[in-house]
Structure formats: structure tokens, C-alpha cells
Amino acid sequence: MRHFLLGRLALLVPTLAGVLAVTFLLLYVAPGDPVQAMVGERADSSTIARLRAELHLDDPLPLQFVRYVGGVVRGDLGTSYITRRPILDDLLERFPATLELAGAAMLFAAVTGISLGIYSAWRPGGLADRLGAVAAYLAVSFPVYWVGLLLILLFAVTLRWLPPSGARGPRYLILPALTLGMRSVAVVSRMTRAAMREMLGADFVRTARAKGLGEVRVVLRHAFRNALLPVLTVLGLDFGSYLTGSILTETIFSWPGVGRYVLTAIEKRDLPAIQGSILFLSVVFVLVNLLTDVLYAKVDPRVEY
Amino acid sequence: MGGEPPVGAGLAYYLSADPASLDPALSSDVQSGEMIALLFDNLVQFDTEGRLVPGLATRWESDRTGTAYTFHLRAGVRFHDGRPLDARAVRASILRALAPGSRAARQWPLLPIAGAREYAAGTARTVSGMAVPDDSTIRFTLTGPLNIFPTLLAMPVAAVVPDSTAPSFGQAPVGSGPWRFVSWRHDDALVFARNRRYWGGPPRADTLTVRIIPEAVTQAAEYETGNLSVVEIPFGETRRWELAHPDELQQRPAIRDLYIAMNTTRGPLRDLRVRRALNLAIDVETILRTQMAGRGVRAAGAIPPGIMGYDSTRAPYPWDTAAARRLLAEAGYPDGFRLQLWRNQRTELVRIAQAVQQDLARIGVSVEIVERDAPSVRAAVRNGRADLYLGDWYADYPDPENFSYPLFHSSNAGPGGNYAFLRDSTLDAMIIRVRSTPDTAEKARLAREIDGRVFGLAPWIFLWFPVDEWAMQPDVKGWRIPAVFTGQRWTQADRVR
Numbered sequence: 153m154r155h156f157l158l159g160r161l162a163l164l165v166p167t168l169a170g171v172l173a174v175t176f177l178l179l180y181v182a183p184g185d186p187v188q189a190m191v192g193e194r195a196d197s198s199t200i201a202r203l204r205a206e207l208h209l210d211d212p213l214p215l216q217f218v219r220y221v222g223g224v225v226r227g228d229l230g231t232s233y234i235t236r237r238p239i240l241d242d243l244l245e246r247f248p249a250t251l252e253l254a255g256a257a258m259l260f261a262a263v264t265g266i267s268l269g270i271y272s273a274w275r276p277g278g279l280a281d282r283l284g285a286v287a288a289y290l291a292v293s294f295p296v297y298w299v300g301l302l303l304i305l306l307f308a309v310t311l312r313w314l315p316p317s318g319a320r321g322p323r324y325l326i327l328p329a330l331t332l333g334m335r336s337v338a339v340v341s342r343m344t345r346a347a348m349r350e351m352l353g354a355d356f357v358r359t360a361r362a363k364g365l366g367e368v369r370v371v372l373r374h375a376f377r378n379a380l381l382p383v384l385t386v387l388g389l390d391f392g393s394y395l396t397g398s399i400l401t402e403t404i405f406s407w408p409g410v411g412r413y414v415l416t417a418i419e420k421r422d423l424p425a426i427q428g429s430i431l432f433l434s435v436v437f438v439l440v441n442l443l444t445d446v447l448y449a450k451v452d453p454r455v456e457y
Numbered sequence: 458m459g460g461e462p463p464v465g466a467g468l469a470y471y472l473s474a475d476p477a478s479l480d481p482a483l484s485s486d487v488q489s490g491e492m493i494a495l496l497f498d499n500l501v502q503f504d505t506e507g508r509l510v511p512g513l514a515t516r517w518e519s520d521r522t523g524t525a526y527t528f529h530l531r532a533g534v535r536f537h538d539g540r541p542l543d544a545r546a547v548r549a550s551i552l553r554a555l556a557p558g559s560r561a562a563r564q565w566p567l568l569p570i571a572g573a574r575e576y577a578a579g580t581a582r583t584v585s586g587m588a589v590p591d592d593s594t595i596r597f598t599l600t601g602p603l604n605i606f607p608t609l610l611a612m613p614v615a616a617v618v619p620d621s622t623a624p625s626f627g628q629a630p631v632g633s634g635p636w637r638f639v640s641w642r643h644d645d646a647l648v649f650a651r652n653r654r655y656w657g658g659p660p661r662a663d664t665l666t667v668r669i670i671p672e673a674v675t676q677a678a679e680y681e682t683g684n685l686s687v688v689e690i691p692f693g694e695t696r697r698w699e700l701a702h703p704d705e706l707q708q709r710p711a712i713r714d715l716y717i718a719m720n721t722t723r724g725p726l727r728d729l730r731v732r733r734a735l736n737l738a739i740d741v742e743t744i745l746r747t748q749m750a751g752r753g754v755r756a757a758g759a760i761p762p763g764i765m766g767y768d769s770t771r772a773p774y775p776w777d778t779a780a781a782r783r784l785l786a787e788a789g790y791p792d793g794f795r796l797q798l799w800r801n802q803r804t805e806l807v808r809i810a811q812a813v814q815q816d817l818a819r820i821g822v823s824v825e826i827v828e829r830d831a832p833s834v835r836a837a838v839r840n841g842r843a844d845l846y847l848g849d850w851y852a853d854y855p856d857p858e859n860f861s862y863p864l865f866h867s868s869n870a871g872p873g874g875n876y877a878f879l880r881d882s883t884l885d886a887m888i889i890r891v892r893s894t895p896d897t898a899e900k901a902r903l904a905r906e907i908d909g910r911v912f913g914l915a916p917w918i919f920l921w922f923p924v925d926e927w928a929m930q931p932d933v934k935g936w937r938i939p940a941v942f943t944g945q946r947w948t949q950a951d952r953v954r
Contacts, residue, residue: 184832188839188872190485190562193850194863195872199564202578206560234477234485236560236627245643304678316678317670319645406670408644416474421832 153449160442164435171434172224172427176217179423186233186421207233220427229428234420239428242413249319250409253401254394256329261336262387268337269344269383273352274371276345284341291338300331300404317406328405332398336390343386347379354378380451388444395440396433467664468686468933468950471676475644475669480627481616482554485562487851487942490613492667494943495649497616497632500528500547500595501607507712507763507855507940509608513542513617513633523602523895528610530593534656536619537637543592549620552576552584566609571598602893604900608854613943635660635948644669661935661951686933686950690926692805695750698928705928709938710754712761712852714860717798717813717845717918718838718876725794726844732915734784736774739816745921748808753921758908759850759860761922763940766857766904771912773919781820793821799843801831809920810847839871846876849923855940857904861888865911877916884910 187203188195204210208219223230229239272281307327308316318324351357352375360370399411410429417425448455476489481497484490494502502512514528534542553559555567557579567573571586586598599606609615619631630638635657636649647667651660668684670676673691680688690698690706698706725731745753757773760766785791798813800806807828814824824845829837838846852859863874866888870878884907891903912919927938932953939945 183829183836185836186832187562188836189832191872192485192563194565194853194869194874195562196565196568196869197872198574198578199562200872203560203562206558233560236478236483242643301674304675309678309681312682315684316682317672317675318668403671404675406645406668406672406675408642408669412644412671419830419832 153446157442157446160445164438167438168431168434172221172431173217175427175430176220179426180213180216184421186423189421190233220424224431229431230424232417232422232425234417234422234425239425240432242425243410243429243432246408246410246413249407250395250398250402250411252319252325253328253332253398253407253409254391256325257333257336257394257398258387258391259333260329261333261340261390264333265337265340266344266383268341270348270371270376272341272345273348276349281345284345288338288342291334294334296331296335296400297404299334300328300401303327303331304404317404319407324405328401328407331404332394332401336387339386339390340383344379344383347382348375351375351379377451381448381455384444384447384451388440388447392437392440395436467666468662468947468952469666469668469684470687470947471668471670471679471685473669473671473673473676476647478627479630479638479641480622481550481613481618482556482559482561483627484613490943491945492647493613493616493632494634494946495636495665496630496634496638497613497618498534498542498634499612499616500530500610502611502946503854503939503941503944505937505939505944507944509611512611513547517607519606519895521895523604523606523893524599526597526599526606528595528597530595531656532593534633535654536631536633537652538619538631540619542617542619542633544589544595545592546620547595547617548587548589550617551587551615553618553622554614555584561614563612563614566612566614569599569601569603569606569609571600602895604895605854605856605858605892608856611943612853635946636665639664655948657948660946660948662947665947680928680930683930685930686952687927687929687936690928692749692752692923695752695926698926702928705931706926707929707938708752708924708926709940710762711923711925712764712855712940713923714756714759714761714850715753715809715848715920715923716756716759716850717847717920719916719918720841720844720846720876720878721880721916722841722878723844724796725788725790726796728788729915730784730788731790733774734781734788734820735817735822736915736918737777737781737784738820738822739813739918740776741773741920742776744809744812748805748812749921749923752924752926754924756919756921758912758919759864759917760857760904760908761852761860764852764855764857764860764904765901766860766908768905768908771909774915778819785820785822790821793823795823795825796844797825797827798845798847799827799829799834799837800847801834802828806847813847813918838876841871841878843876845918848876850874851942853941857900857907858888858892861904861907861911862892865907865916879914879916881910881914884914 187200191199232239268284272284304316307314314327315324357370357375360374399415402409402411414429472488474488476492477486478489479492481493484493499512500514501509504510513530515531517526517528519526530544536542551567554561555564555573555577557577564577570584572581572584575581576584588596635652635655637652639648639650641647649665651663653659676688679685719726719732721727754762755773757771798810800810810826814826817824837843863869865875865879865884867880867885869875887903887907891900891907894900925938929936934953935949935951
């Protein structure tokens with residue numbers, strides 16, 4: 153396990169170097185000029201020239217890249233062109249909100265999705281199973297944006313049960329977490345159902361039942377534990393993507409997370425902020441995947457590294 | 458920044474994006490400008506109606522030529538931390554905003570001061586055109602006569618800051634304005650408390666919370682649940698709000714142009730007859746009624762109603778496709794031609810572009826709509842790669858200069874705002890004169906003539922001047938849609954309990 157962890161962490165370096173090089177090049181060939189975004193609707197050519205010089209945008213591309221990599225190696229992701237704040241500070245300020253939202257969405261997805269999946273597999277073809285299938289298709293098909301707005305209109309504007317947006321406590325977390333986690337509920341429930349169906353028909357389950365074990369124990373201790381690996385994969389991947397890309401949900405619910413920071417950076421062509429965010433989120437994504445791999449071994453003793 | 462904003466206490470406003478900075482020197486976006494107007498003072502400032510009124514200066518005068526201006530400061534003004542605000546602080550603020558290496562992006566209102574360009578470029582050690590004869594007087598000498606100079610000093614970049622500022626000043630500023638900074642949680646909310654010692658009288662409400670809410674539907678939901686004091690009504694939602702909340706709505710004609718710039722250096726658009734034909738081919742009245750709920754005034758020039766130089770007797774281009782076809786044929790394009798129209802993704806622009814495309818197809822002009830995000834559109838338009846550009850011009854200040862110099866003077870072709878790349882020496886001379894004349898009557902006459910000439914040269918397809926509409930909660934009093942983005946300082950607004 154220790155070797156595995158060290159190996160995976162070592163792989164971070166070439167992965168991030170690749171991310172760094174690709175993002176840097178892509179951003180510099182993408183249309184739109186950061187200085188034009190900074191100066192707004194009215195600017196004169198001398199201001200534009202001065203800003204380009206101050207931001208070193210006229211330097212040769214390799215020199216800009218070397219300068220940027222040098223900063224990253226020292227732990228400095230640079231300073232935002234727009235806010236003039238250190239990008240790492242901006243990201244660290246917003247990341248707890250993103251983590252909170254992603255965590256709540258995953259908790260909702262895991263509890264609801266797994267419960268639905270287990271029940272559907274235990275009583276296949278029943279009403280719950282059939283309704284679950286329809287709901288899963290709908291949940292996967294509805295755009296997040298539309299669902300978010302619908303939830304605001306229903307629970308905030310019409311029923312007045314929950315606040316429409318913001319981040320001021322647990323009540324504010326419910327609607328965005330439901331919106332973000334909805335797609336995962338669908339996938340996790342279907343995945344759990346499929347894996348559980350396979351396990352419930354396996355020889356070891358029949359043996360367990362023959363030994364006279366209670367049904368709950370058979371289903372949860374024996375079948376579910378063995379069905380958990382593919383479910384864990386989905387949850388891990390979704391959690392990683394929630395931590396790195398819940399832009400729509402954060403925008404609809406005015407949630408002050410990393411997703412909105414990235415969106416603003418893109419809209420304003422804030423090149424260092426985009427690069428820094430992608431790098432930061434790449435680290436997060438790789439670490440979440442690593443954590444998922446570690447969990448595999450914890451859940452299933454047959455998995456060894 | 459820490460601190461949970463109190464919801465429901467005091468007044469609640471919103472911005473659609475987090476301000477870039479609260480440091481006036483670094484202000485480059487509308488959101489920062491609005492917040493800076495709450496926290497800081499300028500020598501002069503705009504009231505809600507867009508009138509230039511005394512701020513830190515109680516009076517000012519210029520010499521006969523309009524090249525030198527003297528401002529006399531109010532006595533006894535202090536910053537929120539108790540430090541006195543005098544003429545030296547004003548001078549230091551301007552030097553700070555022009556400092557080389559500052560990365561300030563909106564220095565242009567200060568550049569008319571003699572020596573400002575050299576100082577900003579790092580080739581001069583100070584700004585030669587500023588003098589402080591005593592604590593309550595500051596004198597500016599300009600590079601040339603400029604009658605709008607006092608107006609430029611009302612812009613956010615000219616707000617006065619203490620002479621020494623902490624590195625985190627843009628995050629936790631100290632000003633002298635009607636509101637004191639309390640907290641800022643990025644992308645969430647800013648909280649302000651009233652400045653009880655404000656020279657203009659303290660704001661009526663105790664606190665002002667400014668939420669950051671990017672999505673228009675969410676803004677409306679926050680208002681409808683009572684969490685916002687006011688909300689702007691999107692054009693597409695006008696009818697619903699007029700039915701649901703008729704008593705809460707208020708309107709104001711905006712000092713804003715909605716237009717299509719025609720690049721006068723590209724292909725058929727070089728020909729005046731073609732540009733006029735395009736104006737004649739579009740049924741602006743119907744687009745305004747169907748796409749914008751009628752919230753606009755037809756434009757027959759670039760200067761909107763209420764601004765010096767607006768001519769209500771000038772008729773807009775009529776909708777006359779037969780005349781448009783004739784003009785195209787005269788210009789040598791009887792079968793039409795192809796054009797690209799660039800626009801960003803804003804909802805109302807999407808609809809307007811489609812309607813324009815359909816109207817122009819009727820005279821044989823095939824329009825390809827190019828949709829990009831705003832920075833890409835801006836870059837393409839400024840580099841002269843767009844035939845047509847659909848956009849709007851938000852005036853920084855209510856003066857005819859703001860609707861002529863940046864938009865049509867040849868020196869501003871491209872980045873300066875002249876997206877039609879119009880180059881007309883007669884017009885250039887008139888525009889320079891309208892900026893420099895100290896004679897108000899002559900300025901008004903010139904402004905009218907400039908707008909008439911612009912209309913005749915047809916560098917734009919003239920669409921309309923939008924009308925803003927906002928809703929205000931029944932328990933909120935004393936708030937009015939500002940004419941200028943920095944004109945609402947929330948001092949008169951309060952909740953009636």
C-alpha cells in the first residue's frame with residue numbers, strides 16, 4: 153500500500169506538468185485578450201501597451217511559460233489580472249464552500265442512490281423498482297440548470313420553505329445539494345441495482361441463506377459489500393467532478409465556490425487565474441481518485457496494492 | 458473576509474458579479490465603481506438624476522480657456538478611521554491611481570491632467586499639472602481645454618483614499634463616503650454600515666448588504682421572497698412583472714445606446730448608401746415592441762433623450778425596404794451581399810440579432826450571426842474583423858462628449874470605442890470643439906450638429922435607447938433608479954417598519 157501511494161503521488165508530477173503545458177498553450181492560442189477585458193469599453197492604445205508590458209504579455213511565449221512554471225514550483229500560482237489577489241488565496245477562500253456543497257451532494261447521492269438500488273435489486277420488477285427506473289432516466293436527462301430553477305421556484309418562491317440562494321447555513325445547502333446530487337442518485341441507484349442483482353444471484357449468497365442467516369444480514373453484509381466496488385467508482389468520479397466542476401449549480405444558487413471563480417476567470421480572460429484554477433483542481437481530482445483507490449482496498453480485502 | 462452578512466436587517470442590494478477590487482485606483486468594472494461610490498468621496502459626484510453636484514469640493518472654477526481648474530475643499534471631512542481628508546490626500550490619491558506599475562486599467566479620466574501620461578509611463582517623477590497651494594485647495598492644469606474635466610473627476614478612479622494604504626486596501630478599504638466597510642465574502646456578499654459622521658448627513662438605514670447573485674431568475678426569486686430591497690426587471694420578464702407587481706415598479710430612460718456598428722472600412726459598408734440602406738431595411742419599431750416589451754425610445758442619432766444635444770425633432774430612419782433595395786442597387790449591389798454580425802450571448806441580443814437577420818434577408822443581405830463570449834467579440838470588433846457588431850454603450854457620465862468622442866472620433870477607432878472605424882475630419886473637428894468650448898450654449902448647438910452629422914453618416918444601424926425598469930419592495934422608501942451607475946449612494950433609502 154505504501155509503495156502504491158508513493159507511486160501514485162510521484163505520478164502527480166508528470167500529470168501536473170502535462171496539465172500545465174497544455175493549459176498554458178491552449179489559453180494563449182484561444183481568442184480574446186486579457187488586456188482588452190481589463191480596460192473595458194473605453195481605452196487608449198497607450199494604456200493597452202502599458203498594461204501588456206506590466207503583465208509581461210509581450211514577452212516571448214517560452215519565457216512566459218518558464219516564468220510561470222518557476223512560480224508554480226515555488227508554490228506561487230500567480231496573481232489575478234483582474235482582482236490583483238494571489239490566486240491561491242482566492243482558491244483557498246472558495247474551496248471550503250465547494251467542498252461543503254460537493255460533500256452534501258455526495259451524501260445525498262450515496263444514501264438515496266444506494267438505498268434505492270438495494271431495494272430495487274431485492275424486489276426487482278416491483279413498483280419501487282419501476283418507479284426508480286423512470287426517475288433515474290428523468291434525473292439523468294433533465295439539465296441541472298432547469299432543475300435548479302424549478303427547485304427555487306417551488307421550494308423558495310411558492311412554498312417559502314427554503315431560501316432561494318446564498319451560503320449562510322445548512323438550510324441554504326439543501327437545494328443546491330439536491331440539484332447537484334440528482335444525477336448521481338440516478339447513476340448510483342442503477343449501478344447498485346445491477347451489481348446487487350448479480351450478487352444476490354451468486355452462490356455465496358445462496359449459501360448464506362442456506363445457513364439460515366437473516367435476510368437483512370445476507371443483503372447488507374454479504375451481497376452489498378461485494379457489490380460496493382463499482383458503486384464506489386461512480387461515487388469517487390462524481391465527487392471529483394463535483395469538486396472541480398459544479399459551475400452551473402454554484403451560479404444558479406449564488407454559491408461562493410471555486411466553480412464561479414473559474415467561470416469569472418474565463419469570462420474575463422484572467423489567464424493566471426484560469427491556469428491556477430485548472431492546476432489546483434487537477435490536484436484535487438487526482439487526490440480524490442487516489443482516495444477512491446485506497447477505499448477499494450479497505451472495502452474489499454481481495455484488492456491489494 | 459469573515460463575517461456572516463445579516464439577512465433581512467437593513468437594506469439589501471445585489472450585484473451580478475463580484476467586484477474586482479474596492480480600491481479606486483484598480484477599479485475597472487461597473488460593480489467596483491458602484492461599491493466605490495458607497496465607500497468613498499470624489500471632489501464632485503453624481504446625484505441620482507445624473508447631475509454633477511459638490512462632493513469633497515464645495516465649489517470649483519475654471520479659467521477663461523477651460524484649461525485650468527481650481528477646486529475648494531469642504532472643511533472638517535475625515536476618513537472612516539479618523540484621519541483628516543485634505544487637498545494633499547486628493548493629490549496623493551491621483552498620483553497613486555496614475556502610478557507606473559500599478560496595473561490600473563482605467564486611468565483615462567485622469568490623463569488630461571498635464572504630465573499625467575508621462576508620470577504613468579514612468580518618464581516623469583510627478584504630475585506637473587497638479588498643485589496644492591493650501592490644505593483646502595487643489596489646482597489642475599490640463600494639456601488643453603476640456604469642459605468635461607470636473608465630470609471626469611466624478612469617476613471611480615478619482616475617488617479620494619488616505620495617503621497611506623495597507624496592501625490589503627482593495628479588500629478592506631477605508632474611505633470617507635456615506636458607508637463604512639464591514640466585510641466582504643467573495644462571490645457571496647459585501648456588508649456596509651452607515652457612516653454616522655458623514656458630512657452629507659448619515660444614511661437613513663443602519664446597514665446595507667450587497668449580495669452577489671449572478672443569475673437573473675435567482676435575483677428575481679430573492680426579491681420575491683423579500684430578501685432584496687430592489688431588483689432589475691429583465692426585458693423578457695417585463696409583462697409578468699407588470700401584471701404581478703404593478704405598484705412596485707419604476708422606470709427610467711437609460712443613458713445607453715443599443716446599436717449595430719457597421720465597420721465603415723470593410724467591403725460594401727464603406728459605401729454610405731449601403732449603410733443607409735441597412736438602416737432603412739430594419740423594422741426597429743416591431744423589434745422594440747416584440748423583443749423588448751416596448752422598453753425603449755427609437756434612436757435617430759447616438760445622443761439619448763435628456764442629454765444635451767438630443768434632438769427630438771429628428772425622425773429615425775423609416776422602415777422602407779423598397780428604398781433600401783434602391784439604394785443597394787445604386788451602390789452596385791442589386792443582388793445583395795454577405796455580412797457577419799458579431800454579438801455576445803446575452804439573451805436579448807440573441808433575439809434582436811435574429812430579427813435583424815430576417816429583415817436584412819428581405820433586401821438580399823445575407824447575415825451570418827457569429828456568437829462568441831464577450832471578450833472574444835470585443836477583441837474581434839476592436840481589431841476590425843467584424844462587419845457588424847450588435848452591442849450597447851453604457852455612458853459613464855451624462856454629457857454629449859460621452860456620446861461622440863469615444864464613439865466616433867477617429868482617434869478612438871477600435872479600442873477607444875469607435876467600433877464603426879468612422880473617420881470624418883469635419884466630425885473630428887466638431888467633436889474636439891464640443892469637448893473644449895467653455896461656452897455652454899455653443900456646446901449644446903455643437904452637440905446637436907454632431908449628432909445630426911453622425912445620423913447622416915450612418916456608421917451605426919440606430920436601434921433604440923433602452924428604458925430601465927426596477928421593482929422596489931413596498932416597505933422600502935427613498936430609492937430611485939440612478940441615471941449614472943455611480944449615482945445611487947443609498948443615503949436616502951430606508952425600510953419603513
